[in-house]
Every structure is written in C-alpha cells, then in structure tokens.
Amino acid sequence: MAAYQDLFKYSSDWLVHTLANATTDLPEVKTTLPDGTRISRKAVGVLHITPPSNRKNPNQEALIISAGIHGNETAPIEVLNALLSELLNGEWQLACPLLLILGNPPAMVAGDRFMEVNLNRLFNGAHGKSEYDGLPEAARAQFLEEACRQFAMAHPQALSHYDLHTAIRPSRREKFALYPFVEGRQVPEEQCDFLLEAEVETLLLQHREGTTFSSFSSSLLGAESFTVELGKVKPFGMNDLARFEGIKKALRRRFCGEPRPSKQPPFDHLTVFEVVYEILNTGKNFRFHVPDDVANFTEYPPGTVIWEDDDTCYRVELSPQAIVFPNPDVPVGQRVGLLIRPR
Ligand SMILES: O=C(O)CCC(=O)N[C@@H](CCC(=O)O)C(=O)O
Numbered sequence: 001m002a003a004y005q006d007l008f009k010y011s012s013d014w015l016v017h018t019l020a021n022a023t024t025d026l027p028e029v030k031t032t033l034p035d036g037t038r039i040s041r042k043a044v045g046v047l048h049i050t051p052p053s054n055r056k057n058p059n060q061e062a063l064i065i066s067a068g069i070h071g072n073e074t075a076p077i078e079v080l081n082a083l084l085s086e087l088l089n090g091e092w093q094l095a096c097p098l099l100l101i102l103g104n105p106p107a108m109v110a111g112d113r114f115m116e117v118n119l120n121r122l123f124n125g126a127h128g129k130s131e132y133d134g135l136p137e138a139a140r141a142q143f144l145e146e147a148c149r150q151f152a153m154a155h156p157q158a159l160s161h162y163d164l165h166t167a168i169r170p171s172r173r174e175k176f177a178l179y180p181f182v183e184g185r186q187v188p189e190e191q192c193d194f195l196l197e198a199e200v201e202t203l204l205l206q207h208r209e210g211t212t213f214s215s216f217s218s219s220l221l222g223a224e225s226f227t228v229e230l231g232k233v234k235p236f237g238m239n240d241l242a243r244f245e246g247i248k249k250a251l252r253r254r255f256c257g258e259p260r261p262s263k264q265p266p267f268d269h270l271t272v273f274e275v276v277y278e279i280l281n282t283g284k285n286f287r288f289h290v291p292d293d294v295a296n297f298t299e300y301p302p303g304t305v306i307w308e309d310d311d312t313c314y315r316v317e318l319s320p321q322a323i324v325f326p327n328p329d330v331p332v333g334q335r336v337g338l339l340i341r342p343r
Pocket residue numbers: 070120165166167168169178212214227325326327
C-alpha cells in the first residue's frame with residue numbers, strides 16, 4: 001500500500017492518478033517496493049522502474065512500453081495499468097529495467113486522439129519545428145524523448161520499445177505491428193517470435209524514417225522498436241480485454257525475465273508486408289477515393305485511382321496494393337494512409 005500512496009497519493013492506481021493530474025506539472029517522486037524494486041515517477045504518466053541490483057536479468061534487456069500516445073486508444077492503456085498494479089501488489093518480480101509511459105494524458109481525459117497536434121508526428125526532433133512552438137504536445141514529445149534517452153543511457157542492455165496503439169478503422173488483420181525503417185537492418189527472429197507470442201500475426205516494414213515515437217527510439221537510441229496495433233479504438237471501460245490477453249501475457253513474461261516460449265499454432269507464422277507508398281495530404285485540392293468505412297488491409301487491383309489533386313493522379317500499378325490507416329482528415333503534409341504489398 002505504501003508504494004501506491006507514495007506514487008499516486010489518494011488515487012487508487014496509476015491510470016486514475018494520471019487522469020486526475022493530466023495537466024499538472026508534478027515533481028519527481030520515488031519509492032521502493034518491499035522486494036527492493038525502485039520506482040521513480042518522472043512526470044505524470046511516466047514511470048522508471050528498476051529491479052534490485054542483485055537480481056538476475058536473464059534476458060539481459062531493458063524495455064520501454066508506451067500506450068496512450070493517442071488519448072482515445074484506451075485498451076493498451078488499461079493493459080499497461082493492470083500489469084503495473086500486478087507488480088505493485090507483489091504478484092510477480094521484475095527482472096529488467098522498465099520505462100512505462102502513458103503518452104498524452106490530457107487527450108486521454110478528453111477521449112480524443114490528440115488535443116492540438118498529433119503527438120505521434122512530433123518525434124525524431126519534429127517537436128522543434130516553429131509551427132509547434134508553445135504547444136503542450138511538442139513539450140511532451142521533447143520530454144518523452146529525453147526520458148527515453150536517459151533510460152537508454154542508464155541501462156546499456158539490449159533495448160526494445162513497444163508503442164501500443166489501437167486503430168480507428170476495422171481491420172481485416174486485427175493485430176499488426178509496424179517496424180520503423182533503419183537503413184540496412186532486418187527484424188531479429190526473437191522479435192518476430194515475441195510478436196507471435198503476443199498474438200500479432202502481421203508485420204509491416206516501413207520504407208522510410210518517420211516522426212513517430214517508435215521511429216525515434218529505433219533511429220536515435222538503436223532500440224528494436226515497433227508500433228503495435230492491437231484492435232480497435234474504444235472508450236475507457238468499453239474494451240473487451242480478453243482480446244488483449246496475448247500482449248498482456250507476453251509483456252508479463254518479458255517483465256519477469258522468463259525465456260521465450262516455443263511458437264504455438266495458430267500463432268506460428270508471421271505474414272510480412274512492405275510499405276510501398278505513403279499518401280500525404282498535398283493540400284492542392286486533394287481528393288481521396290478510399291471510402292470512409294473501408295477496413296485496414298482492403299486490397300485494390302491495378303488501375304484503381306487512390307487519390308488525386310490538381311497535379312497528380314495516383315493509380316495502383318502492376319500488382320494489387322492494400323490500404324492501411326486511411327484517414328483524409330489530417331493537416332496538409334501529413335499521412336492520409338499507407339499502401340502496402342506482401343513481402
Ligand atoms: O487507425 C489509424 O488510422 C491510426 C492508428 C495509429 O495511431 N497508428 C499509428 C501508426 C504509427 C506508425 O506508423 O508507426 C499512427 O498513425 O501514429
């Protein structure tokens with residue numbers, strides 16, 4: 001109980017505390033669990049957790065787990081909060097250093113994807129652009145980058161980052177992960193196995209560096225990072241958490257430092273796609289021809305016109321392409337969707 005009180009005062013748990021203090025600048029607070037695990041609340045929604053120094057870290061790793069980078073993507077937030085409560089209740093012992101992040105607390109309170117600007121377009125230094133001057137989301141991106149940098153420096157073990165999301169549209173493949181582009185690298189087999197363990201059967205390989213949180217941690221911290229899409233956006237309390245048991249179990253296993261289990265059917269094969277084209281809102285009388293109710297991974301045959309503007313008409317060429325994250329309601333210059341093909 002002492003740890004709850006030190007970290008979250010009169011709130012019943014981390015999520016309640018984060019929502020209640022979403023717009024407050026709170027000083028760092030530290031506590032130690034009865035087993036010697038140290039927890040530091042670096043800011044509202046950011047916890048740096050370190051196991052006792054004499055405990056073995058059999059997987060020799062450090063983990064960054066983030067959720068709520070988009071405030072309305074609530075299921076992963078609930079999963080992370082439940083895992084933290086288990087740790088605080090002494091249900092299992094932590095083996096590796098952890099940085100747990102609830103990304104955008106004000107947007108979580110509002111039940112919106114973001115307040116002023118999409119936080120997941122502000123990483124990799126993009127928060128420093130003059131157009132974002134003074135915006136709280138730019139300050140949060142900068143703070144989160146710094147928290148991750150310090151965590152990586154404090155723990156030079158192999159670093160993985162899983163940025164957990166849910167999608168706006170329905171999806172023909174319910175759970176999928178995106179692997180940020182870093183020149184010359186390949187997805188390690190143990191990461192593919194972890195995705196399958198988490199019941200994520202589909203992987204998209206990005207084709208260029210971006211300004212997402214996972215792109216930042218891969219490019220600048222050398223982490224094995226993934227944006228993981230785990231289902232569909234729903235308000236707090238409305239998620240069928242049974243559908244998120246896979247990621248919860250797989251993360252708990254990593255937190256405890258247990259060995260990776262062997263692959264079990266039906267989650268024994270990862271289907272891999274590559275991004276071939278990123279559709280951007282050009283602003284020049286941009287017209288998007290993908291209807292509003294289309295599911296992620298809907299395929300379009302060669303010849304289909306996907307978007308047009310005053311200068312360009314984009315048509316699928318040669319082989320079919322599928323759409324992911326179709327959303328024309330974005331500012332000029334931002335992503336309207338990804339076109340992908342099987343690898
Ligand atoms: O469903 C949607 O349209 C968006 C879901 C979401 O937030 N996806 C991430 C993907 C980030 C990446 O490309 O790694 C995003 O759009 O920020």
